[in-house]
Amino acid sequence: MKDEVIRVLIVEDDTAYVRLTNELLKENSRVKFELIHAKRFNDALKRLNSEAFDAVLLDLNLPDSRGINTFERLYAESPGMPIVVLTSLEDDELGVLTVQKGAQDYLSKGRVDGNLLACSIQYALERKRAEEALKQSHEQMRNLSAHLQTVREEERANIAREIHDELGQILTALKMDLSWILKKYSDHKSLFEKTESMSRIVDATIQSVKRICTELRPRVLDDLGLAAAIEWHAEEFKKRSGIACEVDFNPEEIVLDKDRSIAIFRIFQETLTNIARHANATTINVRMEKKDGRLLLAVRDNGKGITEKQISDPNSFGLIGMRERAVFLGGDFQISGTPNNGTTVTVNIPLREKAND
Numbered sequence: 436m437k438d439e440v441i442r443v444l445i446v447e448d449d450t451a452y453v454r455l456t457n458e459l460l461k462e463n464s465r466v467k468f469e470l471i472h473a474k475r476f477n478d479a480l481k482r483l484n485s486e487a488f489d490a491v492l493l494d495l496n497l498p499d500s501r502g503i504n505t506f507e508r509l510y511a512e513s514p515g516m517p518i519v520v521l522t523s524l525e526d527d528e529l530g531v532l533t534v535q536k537g538a539q540d541y542l543s544k545g546r547v548d549g550n551l552l553a554c555s556i557q558y559a560l561e562r563k564r565a566e567e568a569l570k571q572s573h574e575q576m577r578n579l580s581a582h583l584q585t586v587r588e589e590e591r592a593n594i595a596r597e598i599h600d601e602l603g604q605i606l607t608a609l610k611m612d613l614s615w616i617l618k619k620y621s622d623h624k625s626l627f628e629k630t631e632s633m634s635r636i637v638d639a640t641i642q643s644v645k646r647i648c649t650e651l652r653p654r655v656l657d658d659l660g661l662a663a664a665i666e667w668h669a670e671e672f673k674k675r676s677g678i679a680c681e682v683d684f685n686p687e688e689i690v691l692d693k694d695r696s697i698a699i700f701r702i703f704q705e706t707l708t709n710i711a712r713h714a715n716a717t718t719i720n721v722r723m724e725k726k727d728g729r730l731l732l733a734v735r736d737n738g739k740g741i742t743e744k745q746i747s748d749p750n751s752f753g754l755i756g757m758r759e760r761a762v763f764l765g766g767d768f769q770i771s772g773t774p775n776n777g778t779t780v781t782v783n784i785p786l787r788e789k790a791n792d
């Protein structure tokens with residue numbers, strides 16, 4: 436760090452204070468700072484757009500911008516830039532708020548000396564670097580998870596198609612041959628009985644193949660869309676689990692593109708599986724609606740209620756998967772429970788523009 440020069444844009448309308456800051460920073464012999472001065476907010480924006488800086492020292496009250504708004508606007512323009520607020524406003528609450536909104540530090544002009552200022556800028560740089568690295572790695576993980584989901588969905592759809600087409604055809608041919616034998620040798624008792632039994636086995640196999648294909652990828656989702664798939668799955672679930680599942684939506688309203696349909700359907704599937712496995716519920720209400728350009732899915736059960744601990748458990752991969760699917764589409768996922776009064780899952784996704792587009 437010794438020979439490094441840290442280029443700092445100081446946004447400050449008081450020229451005398453800029454001179455003082457320069458002197459204060461020179462006291463620090465360890466690191467060299469180069470201060471570039473912008474007197475007004477708009478000058479600062481222009482500079483930031485055309486030159487490279489390591490950090491910004493920002494006064495909040497400028498001739499063309501005042502208060503926390505100054506910070507918010509600058510931060511929105513260059514979110515990757517470490518910003519240290521240096522202001523005469525001695526307001527601790529404002530300080531906390533500014534840092535919550537993304538400032539690296541909030542210093543009051545009356546209380547700083549050269550050393551404090553130099554340390555604050557350097558720490559800001561280091562923190563920002565770590566923050567950016569973390570953000571990048573987080574984004575990579577999110578993209579990887581979305582990519583794996585897509586690959587998995589494609590694979591499942593391919594396997595379902597292959598099994599359906601290949602095995603389906605063979606089994607149908609087998610069934611036809613057996614029917615032929617049955618007709619031809621109807622007077623040959625033992626052969627007839629054996630063939631009949633084989634025919635039943637083939638029927639059962641055809642049913643198994645259908646079930647496996649549907650579990651891998653329900654055709655109704657691709658052929659008839661999300662609304663039909665949700666209704667179908669709710670009905671199947673009711674038959675299998677005995678839990679009443681009421682569905683409330685206008686199917687004509689629920690028309691979504693493929694990615695969103697798959698995501699919502701898989702979230703719905705996992706939610707119902709969780710209810711069957713963990714909730715001890717007797718009824719489920721499913722509501723879906725379009726509102727303000729977003730699709731809302733709410734699934735409520737009347738079971739024992741998920742706990743906060745289960746929600747925040749880092750090993751709750753089912754929940755994490757559902758949240759990831761929603762977040763990747765720019766939406767959000769909420770789950771909450773009340774003891775002995777059920778669990779509610781709410782998913783909300785925008786109908787246009789993917790978050791990562």
Ligand SMILES: Nc1ncnc2c1ncn2[C@@H]1O[C@H](COP(=O)(O)OP(=O)(O)OP(=O)(O)O)[C@@H](O)[C@H]1O
Pocket residue numbers: 709710712713714736738739740741742745746750751752753754755778
């Ligand atoms: N509807 C529900 N009612 C009560 N508890 C629930 C409900 N849904 C989830 N839970 C609780 O939350 C936990 C986490 O759910 P999650 O789906 O992440 O994991 P899982 O179902 O146990 O395993 P899997 O990874 O196979 O999905 C469950 O183990 C269960 O204790």
Ligand SMILES: [Mg+2]
Pocket residue numbers: 705708709753754
């Ligand atoms: Mg689960």
